[in-house]
Amino acid sequence: MVELMARQMDDVFQALGSATRRRMLHDLAGGPKSVGQLAEPFAMSLAAASKHVKALEKAGMIRREVRGNTHFCHLDPGPLASAHRWLSFYESFWTGRLDELERLLREEKGTIPASQEGDDT
Amino acid sequence: MVELMARQMDDVFQALGSATRRRMLHDLAGGPKSVGQLAEPFAMSLAAASKHVKALEKAGMIRREVRGNTHFCHLDPGPLASAHRWLSFYESFWTGRLDELERLLREEKGTIPASQEGDDT
DNA sequence: GATCTAGTCAACCGATTCGTTGAATAGCTG
DNA sequence: CAGCTATTCAACGAATCGGTTGACTAGATC
DSSP, X not given: OOOOOHHHHHHHHHHHTOHHHHHHHHHHHTSOEEHHHHHTTSSXXXXXXXXXXXXXXXXXXXXXXXXXXXXXXXXXOXXXXXXXXHHHTTHHHHHTOHHHHHHHHHHHTTSOOGGGOOOOO | OOOOOHHHHHHHHHHHTOHHHHHHHHXXXXXXXXXXXHHTTSSSOHXXXXXXHHHXXXXXXXXXXXXXXXXXXXXXXXXXXXXXXXXXXTHHHHTTOHHHHHHHHXXXXXXXXXXXXXXXX
């Protein structure tokens, strides 16, 4: 199941809404890193960086593997794929394929994807 | 120029980090809507909805056309395309094409001057 | 002109965010 | 054991967020 509920989508996009965390994800694309390694590029306390890691973890984009003293963070691309998929809905819009967009909108009238449904306040 | 600066990316992802605003974007995909029309699905004051619209506008995802009394909002897909493109960097990760990811990372070494630690195995 | 409608603005409030610091935990090392 | 390393946790403060209400502006309508 690739679709995430609205709440999880909130977490994912909110996590992505920080250059610090985007940079961390990017660094993680090169392979697993410890929290300390992730924190290194930034002029902030380790505790602050640790909170960013926690935010990414909460959003499901990081998987933590505690080995001895150090916590290794692995990138989990699932939520990124979900976000990408959510945005793809609008792809026909920026590629100019409005007919395709219209098809998507019509098709959707029957089945409501969770990623498009905002329910709470 | 498709790339946005980090600050603008922050605005875009932060704007997307709310189910309310995602719903507004989705409604806008069907065509331009007034602020009142965008606010209608939600159990919140018009002023609150207006703030959400402003957030989307600040992120560049909405274009406003004031005609007489009412403000018509048009979807501007540019920032969505940027976000989509940003996420595409990780696409090879979730499709399992790790070799492609590695190529992207290597290719990027030349173009990005930031203090990134090079750790090739 | 009076009034209704569409929307913004400013002030306010409670919750959350983003950073700090100092203390605590747990593993490694001499 | 003492002490270093890696990391979290708790408390705090400033800033921002998401909502409210009441006042305001501007266009439409009678």
